[in-house]
Structure formats: structure tokens, C-alpha cells
Amino acid sequence: MKVLAINGSARKNGNTDILIRRILEKLHSAGIETEVVSFANHPVAPCKACFACGDKTNCVHQKDFFHVVFEKMKTADGIFLGSPVYSANISANMQAFLERAAVVCDMNPGLLKHKVGACVAAARRGGALNAIDAMNHFFLNHEMFIVGSSYWTMAYGQLPGDILKDEEALSTMDHLAENLIWLLKKIK
Ligand SMILES: Cc1cc2nc3c(=O)[nH]c(=O)nc-3n(C[C@H](O)[C@H](O)[C@H](O)COP(=O)(O)O)c2cc1C
DSSP states (O other): OEEEEEEOOSSTTSHHHHHHHHHHHHHHHTTOEEEEEESTTSOOOOOOOOOTTTTTSSOSSOOSHHHHHHHHHHHOSEEEEEEEOBTTBSOHHHHHHHHHHHHHHHHSTTTTTTOEEEEEEEESSSOHHHHHHHHHHHHHTTTOEEOOOSSOSEEEOSSTTGGGGOHHHHHHHHHHHHHHHHHHHHHO
16 A cells, blocks of 8 residues: 655745655554655646647656656555645646646546545645645546545645644644545555
């Protein structure tokens, strides 16, 4: 059983990374294999809308980092998306990634069917719910099961590490990890 976490932040060791690693640590302790990929040093180019991915099960236009991450997504049992909030929504890299992934999935139906999805958003002040909605809409549109927590899966902080002061969010993340473990073990 494996969960792939995708970090949409431009920062390598920022707040989104802290949230992702806190959750993955709990998954790992429960015997679930985990991997994190980050767009920090790998900006994602947008979809070219060529629709050449039909019957190819990946983007054929550019064999870039998207291509590598999407291959991992196809074999993972769970997909965990983490994004900082930029301009009251997900980061540009996460948006570009999800647009390309959505087109590949639309052209090759069922690629992510019955996988488990969950997400987190790190924000300074405003827009976290929009970011969570954007990521959950991706899961919903591709026949995946979304895992929730005891509150919206957002956390507040500006500079790297600030997020650790948001105690309510950390407890929300711990419940999210518990629920992820529960569902993954039920369906596998
Ligand atoms: C380009 C940019 C846009 C941002 N826009 C917002 C915003 O609209 N709302 C907000 O609450 N925080 C905003 N922030 C702050 C980040 O969401 C916040 O610092 C977050 O903790 C960063 O997570 P990271 O360390 O994982 O990158 C923005 C930051 C950047 C760099």
C-alpha cells in the first residue's frame, strides 16, 4: 500500500512540507509506504491542450517532471495533495499539475478510479477553503474517495515553521492521518 504526496509549494522546506511530513510519518508508522514529490525545483508547465494523451495514459507532449509524477500517481493507492495558498487559491504549479492530470484522466477514463485522496492547504490569512475545494474537486471528478478530518484541512502560518503554532490545525492533521489510515486499510 502506497501514498504519494505532492507538494505544490515553491518552498522546499516550508509550511506545506511540515504538514505533509507530519501526516506521512503517521502513515509510515501504520505500515503504509509513502513518498513525497515537490515542485519547488521543478516548475510545472501548463497543459498545451493538444489532447494527444488519448490511449497514452500520460502526457505525451512534454516528458518533464509532470510525466514522472503522473506515473507515480497511477500506481499509488492514495494521493495526498498539499498546496500553499497563493492569491486565495492553490499555487500556480499545483494548478498546472492538476490541469494536465485532469486532461490525461479525461482522455483515459478510470486511471485514478477508487484511489483515496486527501489534501491540505497552508495559508497566511485568506483563501484556504478555496484551495482545499480546488484539490478536492480534482479527486471528485476522477472517481476517487476523499478523506476528511475534524475540521477543514487548512493551517495558518506565513514563514516556514509558523504553522507549528497553529495547534488546532495540527490536531486536524492528526485526525486526517487517522482517517486516511482507516480508509486505506478498509479498501485494500
Ligand atoms: C505568491 C504568494 C501568494 C500568496 N497569497 C496568499 C493568499 O492569497 N492568502 C494567504 O493567506 N496567504 C498567501 N500567501 C502566503 C502563503 O500561503 C503562506 O506563507 C504559506 O504558509 C506558504 O506555505 P509554504 O511555506 O509551504 O510555501 C502567499 C504567498 C506567496 C508566495
